[in-house]
Amino acid sequence: MIRFEDVSVTYDGAAEPAVRGVDFEVPEGELALLVGPSGVGKSTVLGAVSGLVPHFTGGTLRGRVTVAGRDTRTHKPRELADVVGTVGQDPLSHFVTDTVEEELAYGMESLGLPADVMRRRVEETLDLLGLAGLRGRPIATLSGGQQQRVAIGSVLTPHPEVLVLDEPTSALDPAAAEEVLAVLQRLVHDLGTTVLMAEHRLERVVHYADRVVLLPSPGAAPVLGSPAEVMAVSPVYPPVVGLGRLAEWSPLPLTVRDARRRAAPLRERLAGRAEATAAATAAPADAAVPPEGPPEGLPMGPPGGPPGGPSGSPPARPPRPARRRLFRRAPAVDVPAPAFAAEVRSLAVRRGRVQALRQVDLTVSPGETVALMGRNGAGKSTLLSALVGLVAPAAGSVRAGDAVPHRTAPRELVRRVGLVPQEPRDLLYADTVAAECAAADRDAGAAPGTCRALLSGLLPGVADDTHPRDLSEGQRLTLALAVVLTARPPLLLLDEPTRGLDYAAKARLAGVVRELAAAGHAIVLATHDVELAAELAHRVVLLAEGEVIADGPAADVVVASPSYAPQVAKILAPQKWLTVEQVREALA
Template sequence: MIVFDQVGFTYHGAPRPAFSGVSLHIPEGELCLVAGRTGVGKSTLLGAVNGLVPRFTGGRLSGRVTVAGHSTQSRSPQEFAHLVGVVGQDPLAGFVTDTVEEELAYGMEQLAVGPETMRKRVEETLDLLGIADLRHRALRTLSGGQQQRVAIGAVLTAHPAVLVLDEPTSALDPAAAEDVLSAVLRLVHDLGTTVLIAEHRMERVLQYADRLLHLPGDGTVRNGTPADLIGACDVAPPVVELGRIAGWQPPPLSVRDARRHAPALRERLAGRRPAAPRRPAAADAPALDARRVTVAYGAAVAVREVDLTLWPGQVTALMGRNGSGKSSLLWAIQGSGPRRSGTVEVAGSDPGDLPAHEARALVGLVPQSAADLLYLQTVDAECAQADRESDAAAGTCRALLDRLAPGVRGAQHPRDLSEGQRLALVLAVQLTAAPRVMLLDEPTRGLDYHAKRAFGRIVRDLADEGGSVLIATHDVEFVAATADRVAVLGDGDLVADGPTAEVVCSSPSFAPQVAKVLRPEPWLTPRQVARALAGAEVAP
């Protein structure tokens, strides 16, 4: 179905190719996972499938790419629209209509699909992705996860032979991600659709993949089955890391595979327990105290009388399904968003009553659309401006960026970076200021496992220095490795709040892979297990 014949690509001004000499064949009806660290060229490789690379990116493409016998050199991306459906990393950037139903129908209108067929496919897709209740909603009023499901649905209605998905589950809660992947698997198994997925949250996809394309970052692409390649991959989900630590061969690809080995590992861990999570000292004053916060948009209540106290030295994760009110609560706490009622106190002041520059000194916020905060012409300029605005030592922001996403060139325009690299830059800019309370909305989107670990260390450093961090996220593995405490929102209400292990292990949806494998023991991460087996004290 898809053939790369000695394909290479180099961006204008880049010192080396994104990839070169790539030859591979992806047959019809396969689910192919594209893996690699942030910025290695996964999105570029996907863009070459329908000719978006190099037609819309610039640069020089060598070799030949064909899909179902049609060369991308002889046909424009528009002519591949009926054959290849593409969902990019930023769903909102790809929308062309105003409402959900219109967006689902738009692609079929351009392909001259008949009205009766269009109506039937729209209904099927609404049900398939669980978004029937959103059909008349304006796209810009949806949560990030809801927008992502609509973007996927808008492509599915055209019934393409090839489906290219770039980070399709990054903004989805675990249950919604499973629903989307189930829909994709039905297309693969029942209709013979060929699917390429680039996904940093490999734990969600690896067990379903027929083929793995690994980009190690040296310009090559390694092609094989997940079982053959995952052992040598520099990125791997927690269940694979656990297998490496325990010495399991071959490495497990799923929780079910790992549980076959779990009894022996539980015996090795007998008598050991993870260290207790950090708890606020009795003498500590709250870093932030929110009382009876209510957020409403017209008649729709997004957050309903929520009480939330954040403590210095503590990392709190805010979880819940898409549309549960997480982002609305963060904006209300920060002071920039609407708040119908309730109070927020930080250092004796309500950020909502202060001028913007004073509020930012108390509470910092990185939104989901983080790249909107970038406005200068180069990475170096953004970093230097962040140092000046925060009165930080020169090079502070750049050092943070190098920890999150090494190798980003200072002369690059921020809009030319990959989604993960842009997010890393915005995180570095915001973290340079180190306010008393830092609010982060889905900060790990686009970050590989190494970058997330580096970011987790930065978050922990902020907490260890007396700051308080609240992270709204669907990334259960990041929460397990970083958070001391988890609060869960359900339809605007705070439904759970407690130590991380207690909250996430009580829910099959929010439990990390290691917890599922070693249940009922309270282990959350491979690092905890590794330290326990080595005889070291285990940190949360």
């Protein structure tokens, strides 16, 4: 159905081809998964299928791409619109009309289908994707998962034979991602649709794939094979594969179910050691001794280990105890001096007519890492915004250290709390990395060179004169993190930090966060990434509809929840192991 014949793509002004020697075929009715680290040209390959590369993006395509028999050289994207449906990374930039129903019909209108066919397919698609209740709603009012489903639905209605998806689940919470993937599964099984999809979060998708196309490194020819074959050699792999490689299972299991059936001996070996780890995981919350003022020991050295390699420390490493307990003022009875880096008491926040948060209580101690999880729209970002004073509480109180965020001048506040927003690019204004760092030093009142030193520590090898736009997602996130850390805030907030990161960048981020926590930073991360939460968090707080519904040690909270449990926990349940690293350490 999709055939690449020795394709290479060179963008205008680039010295090297973005992809080279791509030669594979996806037969009709298969779900093919395109995997590889960031920057290997996955999006280019996807764009070549829909004809957007090179007709829309420019550049030179050598070789031949045929889709359903049509050569993309002679067919423009609009002439492929009836056989290829494309959904990009950001569903919002995909929408042309403003209500769900019209959006579903738009593609069919362009193709000129008869009115009665359109009407019926819209109804079918509404049911297929579970959107019937939303049909008249303006798209802008939908949640992320709903928008993603509308985007998929809008390309499904013309009944394309090929569906091309670029990271369809990266912005979604685990339940919404399952929903979207179940729909894709049905399309492949019931309608014979051919799906080509790129996704970083392999743990969500790899077991749905019929075949995997691995782009191992930029410019390298792709490796093709069944998921198990490719996962055995891939530089990117989900935890279930990591565990399989560790336990030397062959063939590699791809699903939790397969792995569980093999895991009995492993569980036995681990049984005696389970207690110790569970105790260690719970430790930091109690062991945290609140240091006063901003932490001094920021990580200036290399971050925690090489990417993807064993980063050595379990998440349970207790923070370095800061012994100086010099409170600036004596703790009063009703206003305790900032024993907590963040303290939220019965907080309520309204956004427009929506009650975004109600009766939220949360405390974060220095040295503690807390993961905020919950559905899209559960109030995670709002809680973070309240902690940096971007929204004022309607009731209750918020304190970040000794400051009330929404009443503190921005200049003062950056020394107490820092937020890396969902889109790190928002934080970056300057033309070059060097200018950005200099501006950050000025903003934070830090000694010149502070930010640059931090950046070099976190991520060696970023040139001074690079434009922030040219950095990869992971590099940009690190730059934003360095900018925020320049003011040395004792409380660090990360909103959805792993969106769009590959496993290597994620491992690097995990190492950095772990070191920051060890240096006494209190860290709150809002994330959908259960594996990241399992790896980093001491505590997990679940939010639903603006309320806290669970708050406890990571192992207890995530293992108890089927949708938030990481793969390793599911495989080794009822024992409370969360990551491959923990298992590796216990076995060592």
